[in-house]
Amino acid sequence: MSLARLAALHGVATSYSPSDDVTVPVSDTTVIAVLAAMDVDASTPEAVSEALARQEAAEAERLLPPTVVATADSAPPQAVRDLPDGTVLRIETEGDGAVVRVGPGDESDRAWQQLPLGVHRLRAEAPDGRTARAVLVVSPGRVPQPPRRTHGFLVQLYSLLSTRSWGMGDLGDLAELAAWSGRVYGTGFVQVNPLHAAVHGTPSDPSPYRPSSRRFPDPVHLRIEAVPEYAYVADHSHPGRAAVLRDAVLRKDALIDRDAVWALKKEALELVARIPLGPGRRAAYADFLAQQGQALDDHATWCALAEAHGPDWHTWPAGLRDPRSPETARARVELQQRVDFHMWLAWLTDTQLADAQRTALEAGMDIGLVHDLAVGVHPGGADAWAQQDAFASGMSVGAPPDAFNARGQDWGLPPWRPDVLAASGYAPFRGLLRGILRNAGALRIDHVMGLFRLWWVPEGSDPTEGTYVRYDADAMLAVLALEAHRAGAPVIGEDLGTVESGVRDTLSSSGVLGTSVLWFERDWSATGRPLPPERWREQCVATATTHDLPSTAARLTGEHVELRYRLGLLTRPLGQEQAEDRAEVAEWLGCLSRLGLLPEGLGSEEGEVRAVYRFLLRTPALMTGIWLPDAVGDRRPQNLPGTWDQYPNWRLPIADAQGRPLTLEELIASPGLHRLMAEFAPRTAPPGARPA
Numbered sequence: 001m002s003l004a005r006l007a008a009l010h011g012v013a014t015s016y017s018p019s020d021d022v023t024v025p026v027s028d029t030t031v032i033a034v035l036a037a038m039d040v041d042a043s044t045p046e047a048v049s050e051a052l053a054r055q056e057a058a059e060a061e062r063l064l065p066p067t068v069v070a071t072a073d074s075a076p077p078q079a080v081r082d083l084p085d086g087t088v089l090r091i092e093t094e095g096d097g098a099v100v101r102v103g104p105g106d107e108s109d110r111a112w113q114q115l116p117l118g119v120h121r122l123r124a125e126a127p128d129g130r131t132a133r134a135v136l137v138v139s140p141g142r143v144p145q146p147p148r149r150t151h152g153f154l155v156q157l158y159s160l161l162s163t164r165s166w167g168m169g170d171l172g173d174l175a176e177l178a179a180w181s182g183r184v185y186g187t188g189f190v191q192v193n194p195l196h197a198a199v200h201g202t203p204s205d206p207s208p209y210r211p212s213s214r215r216f217p218d219p220v221h222l223r224i225e226a227v228p229e230y231a232y233v234a235d236h237s238h239p240g241r242a243a244v245l246r247d248a249v250l251r252k253d254a255l256i257d258r259d260a261v262w263a264l265k266k267e268a269l270e271l272v273a274r275i276p277l278g279p280g281r282r283a284a285y286a287d288f289l290a291q292q293g294q295a296l297d298d299h300a301t302w303c304a305l306a307e308a309h310g311p312d313w314h315t316w317p318a319g320l321r322d323p324r325s326p327e328t329a330r331a332r333v334e335l336q337q338r339v340d341f342h343m344w345l346a347w348l349t350d351t352q353l354a355d356a357q358r359t360a361l362e363a364g365m366d367i368g369l370v371h372d373l374a375v376g377v378h379p380g381g382a383d384a385w386a387q388q389d390a391f392a393s394g395m396s397v398g399a400p401p402d403a404f405n406a407r408g409q410d411w412g413l414p415p416w417r418p419d420v421l422a423a424s425g426y427a428p429f430r431g432l433l434r435g436i437l438r439n440a441g442a443l444r445i446d447h448v449m450g451l452f453r454l455w456w457v458p459e460g461s462d463p464t465e466g467t468y469v470r471y472d473a474d475a476m477l478a479v480l481a482l483e484a485h486r487a488g489a490p491v492i493g494e495d496l497g498t499v500e501s502g503v504r505d506t507l508s509s510s511g512v513l514g515t516s517v518l519w520f521e522r523d524w525s526a527t528g529r530p531l532p533p534e535r536w537r538e539q540c541v542a543t544a545t546t547h548d549l550p551s552t553a554a555r556l557t558g559e560h561v562e563l564r565y566r567l568g569l570l571t572r573p574l575g576q577e578q579a580e581d582r583a584e585v586a587e588w589l590g591c592l593s594r595l596g597l598l599p600e601g602l603g604s605e606e607g608e609v610r611a612v613y614r615f616l617l618r619t620p621a622l623m624t625g626i627w628l629p630d631a632v633g634d635r636r637p638q639n640l641p642g643t644w645d646q647y648p649n650w651r652l653p654i655a656d657a658q659g660r661p662l663t664l665e666e667l668i669a670s671p672g673l674h675r676l677m678a679e680f681a682p683r684t685a686p687p688g689a690r691p692a
Contacts (some may be wrong), residue, residue, distance in 0.1 A: 004044060006052045007031050009059070009527055011418055011470035013453075016310030018498070019403060026083055026467040033458040034467060035183075037392040038419055063087070063124050063132035064424045069478040070139040076112045083546040084589030091136060093117035100368045115484060119425060135425025136240070143491040143512035146368050146442075150188030151617075151624040151680050152247065153181060154207075157192045157221065158256055159654045160628070162664035164225070166238075166243030171349075173664055174369070175356040180668055181295060182363030190360065191370035191444060191492075191625060193547065195221055197299070197355070199378045201311040204259055207639075209374045209446065210413065212311075214380030215435040217353060218300050218658040219269070219345040220262045226355075227348055229275035230268070238268040252663045255651040269348075273341055288347045289496050295386070295431055297332075298323055298345055299572075302382035305331060306336035312380030323386050353439040356486035360441065361626040364374075367490065373432075376413025379399040390420045390428045396458040397450070401464055402498055408463030415454050423496045426479045433480065437487035448493030448512065451502055476508045487578040492541050492623070513622060514540040519555065530591045533618035542611045542621035542632060547638045551627065552609050553657065554635040556585055563637075565644045591615075605657075608632065610676055617679065631673035633657030 004014045011035050013437075015025045032042045040045035040055075041047040056427060058604045063083060070077045080089065089102040093116060102111045115138050122136040156306060160169035181187040192465065196211030198204055211218075224230055224238065242264055258620025277285060289296065293660045301323070302313065309316045319327025332339060335532050353369075360368035376397050377383040384391055391414040399409040445451075452473040484491050494514045495504060504514060514537060521531040536542060544552045550560035561581050561646065587607065592598045597614040609630055616624050629638075634655050640647045653661040656670075667673065 002045070002048045002052055003028060003031060006042060006048055006055065007035065009052075009055050010040060011453075012036060013468040014466055015471070016034070018400060019576070023203055024400075027465065030458060030465050030467050032463075034392075034395065034456050034469060037456070037458075061130075063126055063130055064122065064134040067135045067425050067472070067475050068122055068371075069475050070112065070115065070136060071140045071478075072115070072117055073113050074137055074141075075109050080112075083124060084126050084128070088125045090123045090125075091115065091124075092121040094120050112572065117485065119286060128384045137425070137475065137478050137482060139482045141478075141481055142509075143481050143530075144483040144488055144623050145511055146188070146490050148188075149358040149624075150366055151178065152187040152189035152365075152367070152370070152627060153545075153628045154191045154543060154625045155193075155654075156652070157195065157630040158208075159247060159257070159638065159652060160419045160664055160667075161249060161653050161661070163246075164223070165246060165664075166224065166242035166264060167249055168220070168256045169664075171221050171352040171356050172226055175359040176664060177668075178356060178360035178365065178368065181361060182365045183397050185680060186364065187680075188365050188443060189370050189623070190365075190679070191368040191442075191541075192372060194372040194374045194446075196374060196377075197382065198258075199311045199381045200259075200306070202259055204262075204311075206256075206258055207380070208244045208650065209466055210374075210376075210378050210411075211374055211383075212302070212376055212378055213299050213383045214377055215295055215383065215432055216346045217349045219349045219663075220258065220265060220333060222265060222269070222345075222349055222352060223267055224268050224272075226352060227269075227272055227278065228281070229272050231274045232270070233271045235271060235272065248654055249568045250663065252655075252660055254661070255648050257650070269345065272343075273344060275322050284351075284411050285347050287342070289343060292346070292435075295435070296346060297339070298340035298386035299346065299382045301332050301335075302385050303342040306382075308335065313385040314380060316621075318679060321385075323388070326344060332335060336378040350438065351640070357439045357441060365441070369439065370442040370444055370492065370545050371436055371440040372444045373436055373446060375450050376415065378409065379412065384414055387428055390416055390424070392417050392456065395456045396459065396465045398455050398457045398466060399498070400455050400466065401469075408457075408466065409462045410457050415456055415469065416471075416478060418469065422472060422475065422490060426475060429476065429479055430483060433483035434486075437483055437489055440487065442490040442492060443484065444492040444494060444555050446494050448495050449503055450509065451480070452500060452506075466501060473506065477506070479514075484521060490571060494546075496546075506541050508537075511539075513552075514621075514622065516540040516542045516551065517546060518544050518616065519541075519549075519584075532587055532597070533615055534620070536619035536621060538620040538622060540621050542616045542619050543625035543627060544616065545627050547611045548641055550637050552612055552630045553633050554637070556584060556589075556605060556608050556650050557635070558585070558597070560637070563640070567640070567643060569640075569642055572686070588612075588656055606672055606675070609633070610679055613679055615674060626680075628667075629654050632662060632667060632670050633672060635659070 007014050012031055014031055017023050035042045040051050052313040065079055068077055068079050091100040117138050120136040122134045124132045146463050156175055158168040160173050165173050178190050195217045195242050197213040197216045245260055249256050297491040305320055313321055319325050320331060354565040357368045382685045385413045396414055397411050397415045401408045451472045453468045455466050456469050457463050493507050495514045516536055521530055523531050554560040556579050561577050564570050592615055593613040598611040636652055638652060639649045
């Protein structure tokens, strides 16, 4: 009981429920390991008793939690109402540093309601002499909403090659897609994969969901010719060499080679870096450096050290493993030229992202670019090195066993420590959100349930031997709402899979849109049949598929089952899997026919794909996402969970139904794409309205 009590005080679960009628106990070994990752010794009964006594005494003595959350225009939060009578509060507001004194009396509630939005400093003085300091987050309570119902493309940027890109899609291609689709088809947004900085190596990890840093974008996405100084470089052989890379990818069955692309771009950028910036651009660069501060310096220092010592900081000389050590300070000076180079790359990428967002808005988009926030970072990367105190050492984020994966999942991503986040006033989370929202029209959060709890797996253990660790969701959502409000950006949560009871309701009350995928939307509480379109939730992005799922054509034809069979991923006989899949598809096609959404009749693959999107338009969803490969009949998934080298995850260009890669120019000229997009006119309607 003492261990369970200690675990509960730190948000560590001692059991979990994969379904309503099943409870699975967590081993003491796992609980002890997880507590140790939070610097809590529970290795012996005596250690547990001592730790429990210290924690309970601290809880009893504490006046305020380290972070207090309040909602604008509301009464004082519960943590303040629980203070002893007569406690005096002083609030130093963000920005101007004005001090607001709140004492006992009838004016207290009014003073709280007049507090500005922001991250303030709170000090409490109790009548018995005790004092406390805390971070006070005053939040709007809800994130911004899309201004109207809208539709847009979902695309993995690397897969979108044009005749100008250097072997993978770049920010110039993104701007072109946004400008074309916004002006021609009235799209309201383009949602892309995470553009976070990667851990570069040979070979590098191609997954955009395991980045080195989530705070800064990857310069591999740069359009080199769009860097103004490139025009003054004497050697212009790079575009010709890039054409060789691009042409290789555009041959059938060729793959995107991110490492080769980056090697060529880096070579070109080394030459561009020798060209002095003009006065105006130098001033803009100086502003960027001042805005980003220590976070950018740390990121660029890791990049420079990684060039010298390898991409995993755990293998560096001991002194360099600490970002604040004297050895690191000396190395930063010695490598100053390389540090400057990587800060300059971050600025260039930021400016091209800003240009792409501006292009999208100028094309008439209501939202523009929807950026994707990965759930974590690579353990050897820049963020994990620079913020070591905020990450739980020896732990990895994953998922418990479920109906789809009996062994659970280990994603190889170190989790944030909830205690350190709270003690810092959620500074790492605030900085991350502010960075990614700089050039975003909206934000998608991968595995949004991680704002509430994450499955921690001790290093060396099987994913089944993990447990859930809880985060302060009220504080996380308050910070999210504040930063999204400042950016004017709606937020989309990827809430697919196992979702704890009440989480979707809490997200909805905070204004966070969910993700609804057609194949998963069924009346699970009653018949189990496809959920009628009018019963879908309004606060969501409705789509037919995602980057982790089969394309719509592959789903309709059953090719996704054959692919998994060829790769040895099926857990049941092929015939049984195919029969079940055909029955599911037939049920959906029957639903589409009954609703009059399939005038082409059964057997027309393109007509069936269009019928799926006609169905999505019948839902009240505020946003409808069009998987761009669906528009040209691409049958290959961009990522096949459960595979590593068996399948070319994250390395496929968009292709047609025959697997022939298409350039951006060929894609937007596709008759099939134009026929699909004709379904989306008129382009918008007020929230709550139904298409005719």
